[in-house]
Structures are given as C-alpha cells and as structure tokens.
Amino acid sequence: MPVKIRLQRHGKKGKPFYWIVAADSRAKRDGKFLEKLGTYNPTEVPAVITLDIDKSVEWLFKGAQPTNTARAILKYKGAMLKKHLLVGVKKGAFTEEEAEKKFQAWLEEKEAKIKAHKDAVEAERAKEKAERLEKEKAVNQARAAAQKAANAEIIAEAEAEAAKNEPVDAVEEALNSDQTIEEAAGTAAPEEKTEE
Known part of the structure; x- marks a missing residue:
C-alpha cells in the first residue's frame, strides 16, 4: 500500500x-487516513504547527512519501533531520546520544529563530497600531x-x-420701560390694597 504523508483540510x-x-x-484528500501526525494552522503569523516528530520519523522509515508541503513542514519541525541523524546512527557514523544532542541543539536554535521572528512581527504590529493611533x-x-x-x-x-x-x-426698551414703570406703579398700588 503506497503511503503518503499529506495535509487533510479542515476549518471553514x-x-x-x-x-x-x-x-x-x-x-480521497479528506478521506480515510492511517494516523494523524499533527496539525498546521497557516492563518496565524508565524504559522502554528504541531507535529509528533517520532511518529513522523517512524512513517518515513516505513517508506511513506511526504507531499511537497508536508515535506516542507517536516523539514521545518526537524523530522527530516532526525531521520537523517538516525540513518547516520544505523551506519555507525556516530552514537544515538550524539545524534540526540545534535537534534536538541538544532531544535533550540530553531526555536530561538522562531521566537525572534514572532517578536519582530509583534513589534511591527505594535508600531503600526501606534502610528494609526497618532x-x-x-x-x-x-x-x-x-x-x-x-x-x-x-x-x-x-x-x-x-x-x-x-x-x-x-431705545424701544427705554420707552417701554418708562411706560411699564408707570403702569407697574399704577397697578401695584391697587394690588397692595387688595392684599391687606
């Protein structure tokens, strides 16, 4: 049975x-599969990839052929490197401990690069947001x-x-005020009488 390591689309x-x-x-592309090895979310920056490296290497040793995109993902996460190192161990080029040390050193370096890229992207976003706000x-x-x-x-x-x-x-107010004062004086006197 020809086995491929490939992507199966999900999401909206x-x-x-x-x-x-x-x-x-x-x-079929989204049909039956033998084993789920991980996930890939390209909508995030940087893309979020989770991968079971050991299972991936196991399938590669069994002869599974990755598609182009899957091969790029396996290289990015280090599965292809681990397979390469394990082939070197089988040939006797170095021990398994040395291979594991090399792989861990590569992983740490890769994680540092990813973190630096992520920080740069976040800083750029913050800068753009500040500029828009200004x-x-x-x-x-x-x-x-x-x-x-x-x-x-x-x-x-x-x-x-x-x-x-x-x-x-x-002028009109002055005239009216004179009249109103006289009128007010005339009307105020009778009101006072009626109140008493």
Whole structure:
C-alpha cells in the first residue's frame, strides 16, 4: 500500500486548518487516513504547527512519501533531520546520544529563530497600531479645531446681528420701560390694597 504523508483540510471557508496525516495515496484528500501526525494552522503569523516528530520519523522509515508541503513542514519541525541523524546512527557514523544532542541543539536554535521572528512581527504590529493611533488623534484634533472655528464663527455672526439690533432695541426698551414703570406703579398700588 503506497503511503503518503499529506495535509487533510479542515476549518471553514476562507479559514483553512490542516491535519498532517499518514494516508493511503489512493484515498480521497479528506478521506480515510492511517494516523494523524499533527496539525498546521497557516492563518496565524508565524504559522502554528504541531507535529509528533517520532511518529513522523517512524512513517518515513516505513517508506511513506511526504507531499511537497508536508515535506516542507517536516523539514521545518526537524523530522527530516532526525531521520537523517538516525540513518547516520544505523551506519555507525556516530552514537544515538550524539545524534540526540545534535537534534536538541538544532531544535533550540530553531526555536530561538522562531521566537525572534514572532517578536519582530509583534513589534511591527505594535508600531503600526501606534502610528494609526497618532494619525487618528491628529485627525480628531483637526476635526475638533474645525468645529470650534465653525462654532466661533456662528457665535460672532450672532453677536454682530445682536449688536445691529441692539441700539434700536435699547431705545424701544427705554420707552417701554418708562411706560411699564408707570403702569407697574399704577397697578401695584391697587394690588397692595387688595392684599391687606
């Protein structure tokens, strides 16, 4: 039975999520599989990959052929390197302990690179967010200044209008106030009498 290590698609439309599986090459892409080896989420930055390296190496030794994408993932996680080192152990080039030390050193170096990349991406995102916030603050301040200027203009127009009408109103009020004082004096006296 020709076995392939390949990706099996899961997830929603537009949001892919893959299982890394060992499957019969004649089976459908999302059909039956022999064993699930891990997962691959390409929507995250950097992509999130979980892989059982030992099971993957076991399937590689059994003759399973990885697809191009699966091979890239196996290289990225170190399964291909581990297989290479174990072949060296079988040939007697070095001991299994040395192979394990080399593999662990490679893993630590790889994790450091991944962490550095992830930190760089997060720093870039934070910088972009800060820049967007500064631009938005500037736009809001400009908008507030424009609103203030418009309000000041409206108030100035209203005051100018009031100043034009004020001299006429002042004379009319003065005339009315004289009349109202006399009227008030005339009406106030009878009210006082009725209250007593």
